[in-house]
Amino acid sequence: MPSTAELFTHLSGSSPQLGIIGLGQMAQALLRPLLEQDLLKREQVVACVANHASAQNLQQKYQIEVGLDPAPCLNTPFLLLAIKPQQLELFLQHPAHSIELSTPQPLLISVLAGVKLERLQRAFPNHSVVRAVPNTPALVQEGLIGLSYGAEVSDIQRSQVSALFKPLGQVFELPESQLDAFLALAASGPAFAALVVEGLADGGVAAGLPRQLALDLAAKMLKGSAVLIEKQGLHPAQLKDMVSSPGGTTIAGLRELERCGLRSALMEAVVKAAERSRQLG
Template sequence: MTIKFGLIGGGVMGEALLSRLITRGIYQSSEVIVSEPLSSRLDFLKQQYDVAVTTDNSRVLTEAKEVLFLAVKPQVFSAIAQELGHIVDILNRENYREHSPLIISILAGVPLSQLEAAFVQLPVIRAMPNTPATVGAGVTAICSGAYTNAKHHQIAQQVFSAVGEVVEVSEALMDAVTGLSGSGPAYVALLVEALADGGVAAGLPRAIANQLALQTVLGTAKLLQETKMHPAELKDRVTSPGGTTIAGIAKLEQAGFRSALIEAVKAATERSQELGK
């Protein structure tokens, strides 16, 4: 069977995507090839998902007919780009370029300009998923290069919908995406931990406090998502005159809770901009 999907990088995020793509039937195991330098990791991926494996990145680009997915550390991108350069030259020859795969990169901080310099005249999409993608509950922002078309957009949407929701943004907004949804899981984890600590401080056993905090955050997010209710409306519904919730909210406002989250997103955005230079 024809190889359609090539994955360079078999780490946590790469495996999460691979697992969901195969489970949902978007690609069959026989249509996938994975490149990874660690032999132990390759053996695991071959046994777990029954996919073709290799340590040769050039083979992945040569064989993948639909998508080449880059899921490596940004620091090794230049080495991989150099390794693949001669294959890119071949694909750019007459009768080859139209059959080249879509290049999808999740390399943080690597802009389209660098990706398109490495994959000359090939269709490129830059993406920023977040860690909940590993359980199929992520959100991924994508932006498209100069040589992409509607079919490429559809492929990228299909690939990332396997691990959650997908939004399309201009590249100028990718640092803001990093500051919000990319770093956001850490903010939410801190919120859950702090809620549980508050429960313990109020006398709850740790295990129960953890359970209550986690399910409260999970349930509230699901409620907002399914009802499309504005967060402010939900807050007003829970807050009764002179009640317990307004007393808690007053303390949060006094401590600058909302301002702290806003500043966290801004700081992470600025740091992302610095790292991308």
């Protein structure tokens, strides 16, 4: 598999190699580490957004070419589509879609929640299409990225896409049928985890800790527990039992969590998020 640096230096010279349509939160989370780690040169990126003011801001912030015309982005070997799913129909009406592409078999990587490969292929008939589901911890290179490939994607392109996302975290290649569930757990999950951290910290404050310390402890405890489960290959029930002594503090807390239906609430949150992803598609 090529490294991410090799991926872009192997592609020709100084012309833009990565086109980004929609440089919002997610695209910036993907772009930032690539630029910061010097895996991608600024002149190799071109982006387009919807509003003049955000184009100017982003151009200044990242020192890359950002405009309102999608044509220069469409004509790159790698195209990242990162607008909202609801903005796709309007975007596809832009006259730039009728331009003739000079790049043979370019690759379209879509991060649009729920938008199926089949729909992407119809909308971008000259591209090979890939669905990518990144999550926000990609901002700190702790991301989880789910990838599903269209039938036209070659083996070389698969390893190129994988290399592109590697600096952001762990890459999982999945059948498209599992992608909505992946999104619900891995990409909506950080919001669910944030609520758990906030709730635990509130509990800490209620029990007498200063706010900042309680927030810090809650986040670090969650991270430490996750690392322990992962590194020692523990089933979550094993960790729970390790911490619960007969008649002790932990079992008293666990009893309350069961009474309030925490596990069922988390299960429903993931199922609802997956359903919503299917609806958006």
